[in-house]
Amino acid sequence: MPTATDTPFAVRTKETLDMLASSGQTKVLQTLDSPMDAVVTMIDDDGSKHDRICMCSNNYLGLANHSDVIDAGIEALKQYGAGTASVRFICGTFTPHHALEKTIAEFMGTESAYTFVSCWNATEALFPTVCEPGDIIISDSLNHACIVDSMRLTPVIKKGVKKAIYAHSDMDACKAALEKAKNDPEVTGQIWLITDGVFSMEGDIAHLPELRKLCDEYGAYLCVDDSHGHGVMGKTGRGTHEHFGMIDENGKSQIDVFTGTLGKGLGGGAGGFIAASQDLIDLIIQRGRPTLFSNALPVTVAASANAAIRTLMNEPQRVQKLRDITKYCREQIKNKTSFDVLESPTAICPIIVGETATAIAMSKKLLDHNIFVIGFGYPVVPEGEARLRIQMSAAHTKDHVDQLVEALNQL
Ligand SMILES: *Cc1c(COP(=O)(O)O)cnc(C)c1O
Numbered sequence: 524m525p526t527a528t529d530t531p532f533a534v535r536t537k538e539t540l541d542m543l544a545s546s547g548q549t550k551v552l553q554t555l556d557s558p559m560d561a562v563v564t565m566i567d568d569d570g571s572k573h574d575r576i577c578m579c580s581n582n583y584l585g586l587a588n589h590s591d592v593i594d595a596g597i598e599a600l601k602q603y604g605a606g607t608a609s610v611r612f613i614c615g616t617f618t619p620h621h622a623l624e625k626t627i628a629e630f631m632g633t634e635s636a637y638t639f640v641s642c643w644n645a646t647e648a649l650f651p652t653v654c655e656p657g658d659i660i661i662s663d664s665l666n667h668a669c670i671v672d673s674m675r676l677t678p679v680i681k682k683g684v685k686k687a688i689y690a691h692s693d694m695d696a697c698k699a700a701l702e703k704a705k706n707d708p709e710v711t712g713q714i715w716l717i718t719d720g721v722f723s724m725e726g727d728i729a730h731l732p733e734l735r736k737l738c739d740e741y742g743a744y745l746c747v748d749d750s751h752g753h754g755v756m757g758k759t760g761r762g763t764h765e766h767f768g769m770i771d772e773n774g775k776s777q778i779d780v781f782t783g784t785l786g787k788g789l790g791g792g793a794g795g796f797i798a799a800s801q802d803l804i805d806l807i808i809q810r811g812r813p814t815l816f817s818n819a820l821p822v823t824v825a826a827s828a829n830a831a832i833r834t835l836m837n838e839p840q841r842v843q844k845l846r847d848i849t850k851y852c853r854e855q856i857k858n859k860t861s862f863d864v865l866e867s868p869t870a871i872c873p874i875i876v877g878e879t880a881t882a883i884a885m886s887k888k889l890l891d892h893n894i895f896v897i898g899f900g901y902p903v904v905p906e907g908e909a910r911l912r913i914q915m916s917a918a919h920t921k922d923h924v925d926q927l928v929e930a931l932n933q934l
Contacts, residue, residue: 547880548900558588559791561918565895575890576923578913579897580791583755583870584841585918586831587791596792599826607819612808615819623820623829624796630753630761630832631783631798632776637807638820642750642784642795643669648811649746649782649797650715651676656683657712659704663729665691665722667748674717680812685710691722694733701741714741720749720763721756724904724912726871728756731767735777746780750795754788755870760835760842766868785824790831794820845870845917852915852924860931864913872913882909885934892930 609615757765785794879900886898
């Protein structure tokens with residue numbers, strides 16, 4: 524086993540880590556010692572404990588620490604044990620998986636749904652499974668990293684699948700990409716179009732009605748990863764498609780394929796899903812490598828996620844509460860601080876500060892004022908566009924926002 528400090532790996536890794544440290548870009552793992560909630564207990568490097576307002580989690584609806592969500596997990600742990608010890612198709616499908624998938628399909632307005640240990644996993648299963656040679660995947664340039672990687676992987680597994688990227692939310696560029704695909708003699712199969720519903724770094728949303736129209740015109744399937752939109756967007760929190768009224772009177776949504784996470788607004792535990800037609804889901808069950816060769820979602824997590832979505836369906840007012848506190852937060856930052864916050868209908872409130880090191884330094888200072896907001900820099904966002912990303916939760920109160928404003932003013 525090589526232990527030398529002069530192997531190629533050792534040398535280049537030290538260089539990378541030193542470079543990050545000397546330029547102030549090292550990400551520090553902050554340690555929490557309490558449930559995820561509006562206020563969390565943090566343990567600092569010196570061992571000291573601090574209660575801080577957490578404004579960087581994806582716990583949009585405040586369900587992560589909800590008693591029903593916790594109880595469902597405990598019950599499932601008692602009833603079914605620690606896990607499946609199996610992939611789904613061997614002996615890893617339990618009653619709570621069926622219950623959760625039924626809930627997701629109902630919530631999303633699709634025929635069927637299937638779960639994975641993460642949305643990353645779900646997305647990695649999607650394209651390499653549904654695509655065949657002669658297909659093309661067309662993607663927004665700001666789509667989530669899991670979509671980027673799934674698109675990279677697909678032609679490796681299925682030679683002859685093409686891909687195209689259009690400039691972020693540019694509908695002319697999107698139409699041009701579809702037109703090009705239509706006239707491409709190598710594109711003999713299916714056109715797939717994929718977009719984030721809510722774009723996580725800007726907090727802006729996809730133009731879903733226009734995309735629907737374009738997809739219909741070109742016979743393309745419209746796939747939406749609405750991980751930051753489920754539980755947040757639309758009157759009842761269905762997602763960005765509900766925001767645009769793309770649900771018919773029977774509750775069926777006008778999106779062909781959803782991918783999403785159970786680790787954000789929908790409970791904050793973990794897990795991901797594909798929600799789509801029965802045939803598409805059946806194909807995933809038969810052929811999707813990440814489900815054929817990797818363990819099922821833990822049963823306890825499935826039970827908690829199901830309770831979280833059911834809670835949201837029973838208490839849609841949580842969504843309005845999130846919207847109200849987010850509006851208050853935007854107004855207060857704009858009116859009471861010298862900072863500007865990007866406008867959007869989502870619960871993501873980014874303050875652009877420029878350099879990665881600046882964002883990290885500001886985030887560190889805010890901790891001294893007991894505010895926990897993470898600074899994002901390169902490579903998560905483009906160089907020079909580093910930001911503090913404030914994320915609101917229905918668990919936050921006006922008092923929490925006022926404390927944030929006071930801290931921002933002391934920076
Ligand atoms: C957070 C996020 C994911 C990842 O979800 P996991 O379940 O944590 O893998 C995927 N896609 C988008 C758009 C996201 O925002």
